Structure formats: structure tokens, C-alpha cells
Amino acid sequence: DAGVTQSPTHLIKTRGQQVTLRCSPKSGHDTVSWYQQALGQGPQFIFQYYEEEERQRGNFPDRFSGHQFPNYSSELNVNALLLGDSALYLCASSLGGRGRFFYNEQFFGPGTRLTVL
């Protein structure tokens, strides 16, 4: 059973460019969350997708957008890249839709390391 997969592993872009990161959830999972982890920091929540809609969003500008496909995979898009966008981007999948206080573990992928020059 494949866990959460992310592509690419590493990416180098220049300021002003646009980037797309991809995530495939763990088999059977329908919810995908994205996190940004700057060097030496804890992950920061970007947004969460469930049933192809953005269900929650963290404190990130509109330059960060996403999409979830019918097969539950997801993309994170970042426009007009800034140097400060350099970070490890983590995707986590889980089972959603079970009620607010029902717990389902979030499984993380290995991340995509984005470097903006």
C-alpha cells in the first residue's frame, strides 16, 4: 500500500515564476492538507481540500492556490514566487467527513523542497 507521494522531490525556480507541486494521498484517503515548512521551523498550514473544494485555509496570500481532482490527488500552485517561498512543502492525507471531533490520523508525504533564487 503506497503511502502519500509527492512530486517533484526538489525544485529550483527564480523570483516571479510560477510552480506546481503534486500530491497523491494514501489509498482510501479523501482529504489533502498542504503545509509549508521553512528551514528550522515547524510546518505552517496552507489549506485543506475535501470533495474537490477548499475546506480550510491558513494565513497565506492568494498567490497560493490549490486544486483537488476526482481521484483525490491534489496540486499546490504558487504564483509570482518570492525568495521567502523557499521551503519544504508537505502534503498530508486523511479521511474526512466524519464529524468535527472524530479523529483520523494525517499521514505525511516526504515533501517537495522548493528553492527560489
Next chain:
Amino acid sequence: AQTVTQSQPEMSVQEAETVTLSCTYDTSESNYYLFWYKQPPSRQMILVIRQEAYKQQNATENRFSVNFQKAAKSFSLKISDSQLGDTAMYFCASNTGTASKLTFGTGTRLQVTL
């Protein structure tokens, strides 16, 4: 809003010894979950242990246990019989259920030495 604070940037422990990592949190929610995640150099975030706030009994997973002090909003992780493979960044995190985001602390880098 939830906040999570880890005040120990780095810690070191000898193999087979016991170490405790500290975490404090703040939340206005009555129902929430607390977690400890491990992130080795491979970058994959792995869940070590979780605690439901409504449960008074401290969670235990093999060599890992927590000391959950709800009134003090404290959630520490104890690692017994430390192994070299425990070397990693450890993050304390919280959320309010399956549909909500995880809020992480800044992490504690643990080095296990011979």
C-alpha cells in the same frame, strides 16, 4: 486560535537513557487533540503519539509516553531507552479534530549519542 510552544531547540541524550521533551499549548477549544511528530533527516513526518484532551490517562506507545497536564496546558514527551534511530526533529502539534488543521511548534532537535 491555537498556539504551540517548544522552548528546547536542541537536546542530547545518551543511548539507553531517558529524555523528556517539553511542550506547552494554548487553545480556547474544549475538545482537542495533541500530538508528537518525529521528522528524521529523510523529512518524512511520522506520528509518534497522540493524546485526546478529554482523556485523563496519559498516552503510551512502547518507549514513548506523554505527561499531559491539562490545567497547565503542558504536554511533554518522554522517550525511554533512547536509541540511535530516535535522532530527529520532534514537533509538538495540536488540532481540534479530523477536519481541522494541525498547529505545530518550532521543534526540538534530539541527538542520541553512543
